[in-house]
Amino acid sequence: MPSKTITLGKSELRKDAWAKATGAAQYVADIKHEDLRYGAVVRSTVHHGRLVAVDASAAQEAPGVLRVITGGDIPGEKAFGALVHDQPPLVVDLIRHLGEPIAVVIAETKAAAERAAKLVEVEYEAIEPVHDPQEAVAPEAPRLYTEGNLISHYEIKDGDVASGFAEADIVLEDTFSVPLVSPAYLETENAVARWNADDTLTVWVSSQHPFTDQLEIAATLGIPAEKVQVKSAVIGGAFGGKEDASIAILAALAAWAVKGTVKLVNSRQESFWAHPKRHPAQIELKLGAKKDGTFVALQAKAHVDTGAFASYGPAVGIILTETLAGSYRVPNVDLETVVAYTNNPLAGAMRGFGSPQSHFAIESMVDMLAVELGLDTVEVRRKNILRVGDKMFTGVIVNETANSLPECLSHAEEVLKRFEAIEPTAGKVAGSGLALVMQSMGLGAKVPDDSTQGLEWLPDGSVAVHLGSPDLGQGLTMIAEQIAAETLELPYEQVKSIDLDTWRSPNGNVTCASRMTYMVGNALVDAAEQLKSQMLAQAARLLNQPQDRLTYQGGEVVTAGGERIAVKEIVSRAADDGIALQSEATFSFPYPEETTPQHLPIGMPHVLFCFGAQIARVEVDPELGTVDVTHLAAVHDVGRVISRPGVEGQIEGGAAMGVGYALFESMDLKPDGGWVDNFTEYLIPTSKDMPPSFENIILEIPEESGPFGAKGIGEVTVPPTAPAVANAVYDAIGVRVKSLPLTPEKLIHIRSNAE
């Protein structure tokens, strides 16, 4: 590892930020098109029902309307989905949730499309809905699918949980619940599709997986995938919720239907209804420990609600199960997770992917255990944390990155002391709390997990990164450019990314699972090494010297005689001879064969982990039950810092999402039968809700298999916040809230019941 870096670890400026700060950045809805048409989606007004008839005649006759399409018009596949093809782009017969798309009205203006959409008459035969995952798997429950509502059932056992509980001095049992929450990125889902004169289709998307969109669009239209070009526009946030092709498919269908260009933009309400959110869950935990706090047994049963469609629900259930014991070694476990369909809006991938749910449960319970035993919360954790070489209940041997756990705890202990010394504001009661976190990277064992990235040396000496995975806004392009620049020994300014286009870019696979720095970085290190070899080969040819007498040093080729030739000279002379310097490399996530036992489902286990701790200080108003998070400290091990502001931005943003999860966010079913589906009722943190004091403590324990030792940071920042806040609230007023969010009503209710 170079002791002195060119760009690594520095505070480089994001190149895309300039266009974003001047308003010039082009998101899907900003791009200008000739003869643009607009689509409006007609959505179901019932939670569950049979579609009897759609009468679009009045809409079809309305001024400016070109066409109305329904499920019957779909020429190809009638359903799509990431893991299970269960999601119809437009309802064909059964309506499974409120707000499900039934028809698309295509018109000359947005206003005309929206007016006409109201004229579409939909006849339903209502069916009793089921909204609770435990009720949904009962035999008498109304079925969303003929096979029933159970989608996944995982059971993992290790050791002997009965004898574990028998030797325990204390056993705690409780149920924790977490709500349905929305990624609530600022840019709602949107897409523009253009049917081209040569019967190909171009689609502009705001998506985490343009290459998947390409396949799903082609399947829906029944055309070859190579006829579909998907282009990534600037993306206004994603957080997992844009691993879903539905709006791109609808825009593509509309463009195909009118043989033109059609734009579809979800309203905020439609975004709440129609796109993947974080799974709500009910988690029963039973934890047994010795008097000294050593865990001896853990039993858990989780019910996870994926809503009307599977989306990534089965995979979320896996990570939830894997993280039920958090960052702790427990010799005897019996863990069971049930993922069920309900008539709720779909849940799917969202930052944390099952781990925010399980961490709220286990990290709350660890504090409850410490209180019961009269032990220090840091000490109980220190006694039980995973150590390097431990074999987890999934069979995975924990690698050196577990060395970060004791460090996280030492920092947490120091921070807690500082927080506890701060005097509370008059009339408020202060408390501090801690939570640890373990978040996996990668898609999981036996899931194909490859990423291909490309590089090209341009005649002006600069290097283009042909990024095969979209930047969601988190700064992937900067990280990719820095890693390529570092490997090629070039200044960051000389490396620039090219926008993703499925007809031109390598397939870098979906942007998700905290694995982009790792996957893209590793592929680019390889591609850069290849590019350097190509450079030397061209230099040898052009200079007529043996290649082994030439070396590459920081943008120059050096001859044995000490002559230095700038690379741009070689690239431009090679270009004159018709030779381009281009490389491509594929990195495949490494899964050791011995850690993938046959009885585990596909995707289990995950083998690489990010660890961290967050410490919250809160002030509670004992009369009103309101909670202010006044201080947050986040300790995270990132392996190696590529971009300091980039890492800090991920931590600060992730913790903000954690504060929302802790205190406000819940997409509830209202008494009137509708959902909380707007920013007036669904509150995400504002600048006033974030703690005035935010402290980043970033650890760098190298991950051997990562690029320059780096690993992921995207998701690990979310799960510890809510339990740290809940533990701080308990520390302040002795009220243990076991369901998120921690609303004033719950605090007051629990407290008055206790009195």
Added chain:
Amino acid sequence: MKSIQISFVVNGKAVTLSSAPNRTLLEILRDDLGLTGAKDACGGEGECGACTVIMDGAAINACLVFIGQADGSSVETIEGLEDNGNLHPLQRTFVEAGAVQCGYCTPGVIMASKALLDENPNPSNVEIREGLSGNLCRCTGYVKIVEAVRMAAEEISHA
């Protein structure tokens, strides 16, 4: 619906146009004038601040202003902040502080910050948080946004 005639100033330039009266300033800016920096992120409910522009000196949600209400006004948008090719200090400090991630809220946050600094050139961190509380950001946790506004305030006051 009968069109109405509107005259107003956008980024220093006089603009006259006719529009249906039920269209908003945001729609006119984006669809008719091609100024797409201001965004619609909450469905035109005034809940997110992504469409914040400055109208006659005050930060407003352009999605809540019917175009008739803009008649005779002077409107500043993110596209008008550059001065003779020089970025406004806020535009620079937002980039330098790492306050820009997905960027969808950025134009609105910068315009709200400008209105804040125009009114109060040396705000405390509490005043910055207060002043920006109508602008939602889902990426940054606001830490670097507050830092960027602080940096710009210092730069402007030393200029």
